[in-house]
Amino acid sequence: MEKMIVKGQQKLKGEVTIGGAKNSTVALIPAAILADTPVRFDSVPDILDVHNLMLILERMNVKSFYQHGELLVDPTQIESVPLPGGAIRSLRASYYFMGALLGRFGKAVVGFPGGDNIGPRPIDQHIKGFKALGAVVEEKDNTVCITTGPEGLHGARIFFDLVSVGATINVLLAAVKAKGTTIMENVAREPEIVDLATFLNNMGAHIRGAGTNEIRIQGVDSLKSMNTHTIIPDRIEAGTYLSFAAANGEGVLVKNVITEHLDPFLSKLEEMGVTLEIDEDKIYVPGGDLLAPVNIKTAPFPGFATDLQQPITPLLMCAQGKSTIIDTLYPKRTKHIPEMNKMGGKIFSQDGKITVSHSTQLIGAEVEAGEIRAGVSLVGLALMAQGTTVINKADNILRGYDRIVEKFRGLSVDLKVINESASLQQEL
Secondary structure (H helix, E strand, C coil), X not given: CEEEEEECCCCEEEEEECCECHHHHHHHHHHHHHCCCCEXXXXXXXXXHHHHHHHHHHHCCCEEEEECCEEEEECCCCCCCCECCHHHHHXXXXXXXXXXXXXXXXXXXXXXXXXXXXXXXXXXXXXXXHHHCCEEEEEECCEEEEEECCCCCECCEEECCCCCHHHHHHHHHHHCCCECEEEEECCCCCHHHHHHHHHHHHCCCEEECECECEEEEECCCCCCCCCCEECCECHHHHHHHHHHHHHHEEEEEEECCCHHHHHHHHHHHHHHCCCCEECCXXXXXXXXXXXXXXXXXXXXXXXXXXXXCCCCHHHHCCCCCCEEEEECCCCCCCCHHHHHHHCCCCEEEECCEEEECCCCCCECCEEECCCHHHHHHHHHHHHHCECEEEXXXXXXXXXXXXXXXXXXXXXXXXXXXXXXXXXXHHHC
């Protein structure tokens, strides 16, 4: 278990380069097993989720090698094996192996996914899609068993009852190898889905409509990687640093940004009165603005991302008045609230609405990172507080933020991460 030590009243200044998108990476790595050749990625974030996915690959006899942001995945000797427990339980995106294994072998046995506990995230739409493609799905002993008959998967028309990034990606991975044409309607439109479709198309897939509410897939027999795939920049990481810079910065340049992916978020910052100097692929935040409160409602892309409602909270506490957040996707995404209250933050949740008030008496405390985005929001608050904050379960933050200690160092901020088990061994 990791522990993060954050000294308070540290101003951000300097520049930071955004890494590859976590939410793309955790779909692209399972997608790589569909290839009949080795696959190379670059701009791969150095996060725990990547290393956990590599452990899952190893179980299937898929060799992988990661160094300096480049990842090689060699699925040429892949074996069809069950994937229960272990690393599967550690991250939600492990369920993408359901669709990838189904597309590759026509069967998949995968432990029920883990990941952040931010409220109910059922996989019924995934199962609906698999069944439409001709699969039989059984759930038993906390494991999902998916099989097909001798005819294998076939194309189908699938209408999702609700917009789901996970279901869109998972069914897409299965449909790429299905016979005939699959039409998926009411799909998610996130940039990470477009990134995945681009990767698959470059290997020979026939996917059209990614980024719209209808995707058409013409199944193919083989996928072969010819070039390195560069992962798109992480819009959530970018939004996190922009929020912290606006709240507590003295001139911060955020580089490697696709600004169109951040339009709803940037609009809210401008509504608050944040000065932004937006260039083609970078954004400069001078800092020191007088800020107004805003009302935020999360929504599927191109709406305000649910993954940014917690990282923007420290900024909202700087506004002169009360701001509100309604998370329409995950209303139970509130693990940061009691921890922020411990630090003097004025924030509470009632009837599905989070209210954030101007908070000036912030004091360091011992808190807990309940999940990725809740954890990183505590880092932003700790930098504004007096004294030192200790964030327990900081491995949750490391699951989603690329080289966070190194990047904050580039912003003149000193963070420390301590491995508690290693420290205990040294004491013994």
